Every structure is written in structure tokens, then in C-alpha cells.
Amino acid sequence: MEISSIGTVIMAGMVAAGCIGLAITKNLFYAAITLMMVFLIVAGLYVVWGAEFVGISQIVVYVGGVLVLIVFGILLTQRIQGYKVETSNYRIIPGLIVSGAFFYMLVNLINNLSIGNHTEISNEDTVPQIGVNLVTENILAFEAIAILLLVALIGASTIAKPEKE
């Protein structure tokens, strides 16, 4: 086996284990930490598959951005407000049925998938290519996201503004 496929197997196993742990644990804070580990390993998977830039973006967006905010939120509600945030597992059997069905669907889909002629993409100069593509072919999506983020920023500062008497 190639070293990258060994890495893939190990990392995929860790992702699966992390996800199960995430579902089982009752402590919401542990769940958030496990989620971070899962995100980090997924980033590692991207790097193993040669998509270095996507992997790092995964760290920036999910681990660094979203997750820190989630953890912050949990912490503030738990220790400062004085009550414990806990989860427990309800409706285990329906949940297992739904997730099993979904898993079956995914396996089926991936097995019957025809990817077509895929060409080997060279790993050189991906960053300039991403940059050029962002402001030429995908300029509309880029601008739409920029406006969305601007709206979010303005919204955040409006909410945070102290009300005048």
C-alpha cells in the first residue's frame, strides 16, 4: 500500500471514532473538543490527498473560527450563568435506523458513482490558480460572499450597539 492510503485509512478510522465519541459523550464541552479533533483530522485527510490549501482553509474556518465561538458560547453559559449544559441520548433506535439508512445510501451512491475521465492535477502553483480563478471565473460567488460577510459585520455591530435612552 502507498503511504497516502495507509494515512487515509488511519485518519478515516480516527474520524469515525471521534464522531461516535461525539455522539456518546454527555458533556457538551467534551463534545466540542472532540468535534475539533474530528475537524483537524479531516484537515489532515485533505493534506494527505494533496489538497493542501483546502486543508488549511478547513483549519481556519472550522477549527479556528466556528469552533472557538461554539466553545466560547458553551463556556460562558456554563460557568458564568451557573447551570450545567448537558445533553443525553434520546430516541436511540430511530436515530440508528435513520443513520444506518443514510450510510447505506452513501455507500450505494459512492459505489455506483462514475467519475468519468479524471486527469491528474499537478500540485504546483495551486495558490496562484485559486487566486486567479476567484477573481475571474468565480467572481460572482466571491462578491456575493463578500456582501454576505459585510452584512453580517454590520448586523453584529448593530446588535452590539448600546441602546440610547
Add this chain to the structure above:
Amino acid sequence: MYTFLFYLPFLLIFVVFAVYAERKVSAFVQDRMGPMEVGYYGLLQTVADLLKMLQKEDIVPKAADKRLFQLAPLLIFAAVFTGYAILPITSGVAGAGMESGIYFLLAIVSLDVLGILIAGWSSNNKFALFGAMRSIAQMISYEVPLGLSVIGAIMISQTLDLQEMSFQQGIFSDSANYLFGIKALGIDTTDIGGILTWNILRAPFLIPLFIIFFIASLAESNRTPFDLPESESELIGGFHTEYPGFRWGVIMLSEYGMMLLVSLLGSILFLGSWNTPLPNIGSVTLADWTSGTPGATSGHVWGAFWLFSKTFFLIFLQMMARWTYPRLRVDQLMNFSWKYLTPISILLLLINGLWRMLMI
């Protein structure tokens, strides 16, 4: 590989001497002598302190979350130390040489926020939690001006690879360099090298951006005047209040590691990396004499010498700032980041973009 073989032992030795230097600098600023007893001129004081620290009992508070409490210092150190993986040391040693190097560094280093958060939370102590909250609010806020100032240097260099960025800033550059980056001036500095081809002089508007970078990096490594997270007089020790002995040592190690990391990054991005500051003047080819050959021993020695002299100079500035300025208030800290540093760095970014057009 170089990271473990070179930076790990280097970091350990650096911390011992940085703590000593910190005490001496603080003593000279305050017109004292500093540590004088242990070893010649007090040189072994930190070693003695280290030995004492290692013997301390590893205590976990009863009401603390044991597993997370023990994990947190390692998480902080891992996040900071991973950042070293992509730093070049000399012209022949590029580190991991990733194409998106600096992006990776900023991503992975920002994860130490999580370690601090876990440390503060799992201690189950109000002071620790306050410290952690202040620290996170501060680090997330100051990541914005830090990132913007780094983008300024990236825009001038047109690459995310730190080694490529380093090569551009000296006499080994592939492309032609002009004075202040302006091609129309027609003064070719490619062969002159030295300080004239450093990023701060390739685009002079990087100088204010470098100052912003320096300020933000002080905040990122929780140094005075931005040391609110651990302000001893108010919060005991901030997020590491409950940590004893070795685990406290690991936290301090990552703090000094962060200092070294941001200083290295500052000298690579703005101050010419491992390139010599001395230019070639006519037949007095100072730059050639003090650069060596890339890949050969002379190149390694000169490269590492220049890179670490610049880094240690920046660390000295950080120490001077620590013992000169008083601590900011929380609201001043936030105002300073969001109302001054961020808008100014965005404006400078715009100017740098225009400047880059002059360089083509």
C-alpha cells in the same frame, strides 16, 4: 525534520537565556543589577530556577476537570510549536517549504486560543476563567491587524512561501529589484542587495505596516502592554493560576515560543529574512562577503546569523516595551485594535496594492 532537530533544542535553550535576558533588561531599565549570585554575573540563575521548578509536585485541583486540565498546556505548546515547521532558517534550509506556508502558520498558531480556553475553564477558578476570557478576546481581536499586516507583505512578495519570500529580499533574487520597488526610478538594486532589497524598502509603506505587525504580535504573545490575561496584580496569574511545576513551565515555554515565533516571522516578512543588511557598494562588495554561497556551509552560517540577529533584536524591543509601558485597560485595548489598528492597516493595505502596481 529540521523543526525537531533544530528548533526544539534551540527553543529550549532560547527560553533559558530569554528569561535571564528579560530579568537583566528589566533590571537595567529600572537601574538595578538583576540576578548576580548564581554563576558568573548571574548567568545560571534561570537554570537553578528551572531545576527548582521541575522538582515541584504535579498538583491537580480537586474540583478541576482532570483530563482537560492536564491536556491544556500540551495543546498550547503543540499549536505554537507547529508554527515553526514552515520557517526557513538559512538559504539552504527551507523548513517544510509549503506552498501556502504563511497561511498554514497563521491558521495553526491561532489554535493556541483553544488551549488557553481549556486551561482557564478546566481550572475551575474564577481568576483563571477571567484570564482565559480576556486572553481569547484579545487574541481574536488582534489577529485581525496581524493578519492584515501579513497580507501587506504577501501582496508585495506575491507568494505565500516563506523561503521564496526570503530569496526575493536579497542578492540571490530571481527577479530584478528596484529602489523602493519603483521601476520608473530606474535604480536597479538587484546586485546591490543589503537593506535596500528588504521588504520594508522594496515598498516603504510596509514600514508603518511593520509597526502594526509588531504591536499586534505583542498582543498575540500576551506581552506587556497587552498582558491583561495574566496581569499579576489583578488576576494572580490569569489562565495559568492553578498550574504548578512542569505544566506551568510548558505554558511559559509556549509563551516564549510565541515571542520567538512572531519575531522570526517579523524578520522574515519585513526585515529581509536571512539576507544581510550590508549592501554592495562599488568594489566593496559587503553583501557578497557577508552572504556566503546558498547551500554551502558559509551560506548556512551567515544566513542563520543574520536571521537570528534580527530576531533577537526584535525580542529585545519586545522586552524594552514590556518594561517601559504600563498595562492598558480592557476597553482601551479593544478600542486600540478595532478603532485604530484595523482601519489603519486596511488603508495601508490599499496603498500597498497600488504600490505593487508601480513595481511591475
